[in-house]
Amino acid sequence: MNIAERLKEIQTKLPDNIKLIAISKTKTKEDILEAYNTGHIDFGENRVAELQDKYNSLSKNIHWHFIGHLQSKKVKTIAPFVSLIHAVDSFKLLEIINKEAKKNNRTIDCLLQFHIARETSKYGLSLPQANDFLNSEEFINLKNVRIVGVMGMATFTNDEKIVRAEFKSLKKIFTTLKENYFEDKSYFREISMGMSNDFLIAIEEGSTMVRIGSKIFGRRN
Ligand SMILES: *Cc1c(COP(=O)(O)O)cnc(C)c1O
Numbered sequence: 001m002n003i004a005e006r007l008k009e010i011q012t013k014l015p016d017n018i019k020l021i022a023i024s025k026t027k028t029k030e031d032i033l034e035a036y037n038t039g040h041i042d043f044g045e046n047r048v049a050e051l052q053d054k055y056n057s058l059s060k061n062i063h064w065h066f067i068g069h070l071q072s073k074k075v076k077t078i079a080p081f082v083s084l085i086h087a088v089d090s091f092k093l094l095e096i097i098n099k100e101a102k103k104n105n106r107t108i109d110c111l112l113q114f115h116i117a118r119e120t121s122k123y124g125l126s127l128p129q130a131n132d133f134l135n136s137e138e139f140i141n142l143k144n145v146r147i148v149g150v151m152g153m154a155t156f157t158n159d160e161k162i163v164r165a166e167f168k169s170l171k172k173i174f175t176t177l178k179e180n181y182f183e184d185k186s187y188f189r190e191i192s193m194g195m196s197n198d199f200l201i202a203i204e205e206g207s208t209m210v211r212i213g214s215k216i217f218g219r220r221n
Pocket of ligand 1: 025068195211214
């Protein structure tokens with residue numbers, strides 16, 4: 001199967017209300033075009049320079065998702081065009097995104113990344129850390145960012161029980177935040193969880209956005 005066929009096959013497995021982000025990191029512009037030509041417009045990247053390069057040379061209709069750990073000093077590069085930043089893991093980063101969004105006269109949608117996996121190497125907030133700033137005056141004053149939900153990555157393991165429990169914990173964090181801070185905010189509704197190997201479990205556990213790379217584009221080097 002080629003990229004277009006694999007993409008379509010995954011689409012048929014996804015319920016209508018679940019958004020597929022095609023993760024094109026390390027893949028060529030030709031690969032992205034093949035997916036884009038099927039009508040797919042949501043793509044995700046995890047390196048700023050690579051994203052900028054692809055943004056410059058591909059269709060401006062594409063919605064670009066930034067899914068990696070974002071360094072503060074690089075926010076300004078993607079602020080003019082990024083569609084959704086999936087992995088906000090500190091309040092400091094959120095403040096910088098707000099500043100750069102303001103310079104560009106726009107509001108940038110963001111997800112808060114939570115650390116749900118067993119690996120300590122994965123980034124992400126804890127619920128107490130998020131509570132600390134969501135309660136603050138400083139947060140309420142950020143007018144150019146909008147928190148539209150949460151994101152998380154499960155442990156890299158074949159043990160389905162572990163993965164499922166971690167996705168459940170992210171869903172629970174989402175529900176807690178919704179009740180405490182975003183009850184009346186209809187835009188707070190996204191749970192970005194699920195990758196090539198675990199997206200079906202993620203969907204069962206309440207995902208609204210899956211980030212799928214290798215299952216569409218083939219293995220990365
Ligand atoms: C690479 C990556 C993905 C996609 O991974 P696959 O296993 O290739 O589907 C999803 N989310 C994040 C944060 C990634 O870095």
